[in-house]
Amino acid sequence: MERKTLDVQGMSCGHCKASVEGALKKLDGVKAAEVNLEAGKVDVTYDESKVTVDALKEAIEDQGYDVA
Template sequence: MEKTLNVQGMSCGHCKMSVENALNNLNGVSEAVVKLESGKVDVSFDESKVNVEAIKDAIEEQGYDVVA
């Protein structure tokens, strides 16, 4: 499954790496791509292993806000 999340607070390469690394370390996430310009994160994942809530939690643990 693929999902695009709107994330506030990401502004630099470090932000991008922090979020991508946190998501790629989740079991079930196959790819996470941060687009700083648009403030979006594209995530490809296996729904049987990880859910959107866990993905949002991982982003928020890095200090960024996921916007509905």
């Protein structure tokens, strides 16, 4: 398992947190996703043989947020 922290811009509330975590957890290979609203970051634990970092970023961007 890999662990990656992504900088996400535009998250400000509980709904933001839920939508980003939900989108990531739907991806095959993502074991855990935890948003830190104050820091504007999301920690993702995933199986690198099943999902790529680009796929993680795309799932977040599809929710309307920018990934730095």
